[in-house]
């Protein structure tokens with residue numbers, strides 16, 4: 001007996017299929033294609049096959065097809081435009097009875113739950129996306145090479161402490177080296193900061209542009225305190241811009257300092273500001289190999305971990321979305337410089353978006369965030385907005401006052417609850 005199955009999508013010819021013979025279910029993959037399979041326990045699968053078949057018929061069979069095995073629905077996935085799939089499935093749900101809706105919801109839930117996939121245009125690739133990177137016996141080889149060998153013999157205590165209540169959600173005016181000495185060890189989850197770069201900028205009460213030895217001497221003293229107060233498993237992320245015209249690679253010098261202090265260098269993010277306002281060439285060397293001056297439109301974020309790459313936290317306090325995660329783990333961030341520096345009267349502020357990305361990618365809601373060079377308080381304002389606890393320190397009373405005013409005007413983002 002032949003049954004006419006009505007499909008919602010346009011087909012070139014009317015499709016006549018035998019009862020229980022559906023294009024998406026009967027697909028036999030050719031060649032050596034692997035699939036990610038999802039098994040869904042379902043009651044009346046036979047009666048609901050039509051709906052699933054209709055839904056999957058919108059996509060190439062070699063990308064997604066299904067089978068029934070022992071009454072379970074098996075979905076085979078190779079690649080899928082997930083946002084299109086989600087929209088389709090939602091419109092199917094609106095037009096279906098309760099039982100079918102439940103099954104469709106369950107399919108959506110299971111596919112959405114897959115967090116490991118590659119991206120190709122709009123499609124999520126569920127198999128083969130990390131093929132080239134596959135190294136046989138990777139773990140043994142890592143052991144042999146000595147993964148972060150320089151930080152293995154650290155003597156960090158694993159016992160974390162609470163920050164004294166009087167420091168929580170405070171803007172503190174003073175020298176970070178002195179202030180941080182009052183903190184117990186292992187009490188801060190994440191430090192995100194940008195020290196003065198020694199370029200000669202006009203700060204309110206900080207002399208920017210001293211002898212490099214003095215500069216590093218002071219910076220290291222503050223970072224020694226930062227490492228001490230950081231929790232075991234905590235992160236320090238430092239935004240720096242080397243002074244290329246002095247041929248001082250601050251980011252390398254800092255990385256070397258942190259690694260000698262047994263911190264794990266976790267990676268580096270290029271913050272591309274697309275700032276083309278930098279000089280093109282040394283005088284007299286235009287179009288000559290004699291002394292070309294390299295142009296950088298970006299700054300660096302150097303990331304270090306104390307003791308462990310993994311940071312413990314409750315999964316219900318994660319606030320990064322799938323799309324944000326996929327975007328932020330790529331180590332080049334295109335973010336324009338802050339535009340409101342004049343309004344705040346500060347020459348070197350973070351854009352809020354930069355802080356937002358750092359906090360969502362490297363911390364949980366409720367974590368304690370410290371900025372020991374807090375300026376007019378971008379880190380502290382965004383921490384408040386994203387439901388983190390915050391501590392900001394700056395030598396300038398004027399900047400601290402602005403940071404406090406800013407906090408008062410910053411609401412907590414309720415969309416995150």
Ligand SMILES: C[S@@+](CC[C@H](N)C(=O)[O-])C[C@H]1O[C@@H](n2cnc3c(N)ncnc32)[C@H](O)[C@@H]1O
Pocket residue numbers: 174175176177193194195196197203204205206346348349350351372373374375376377378379393394395396399
């Ligand atoms: C690059 S700015 C940070 C700006 C900040 N990210 C913002 O968005 O406003 C560096 C800050 O470090 C402060 N500073 C310099 N030496 C300091 C010290 N020893 N302790 C605390 N803050 C210091 C300066 O006053 C300046 O505001």
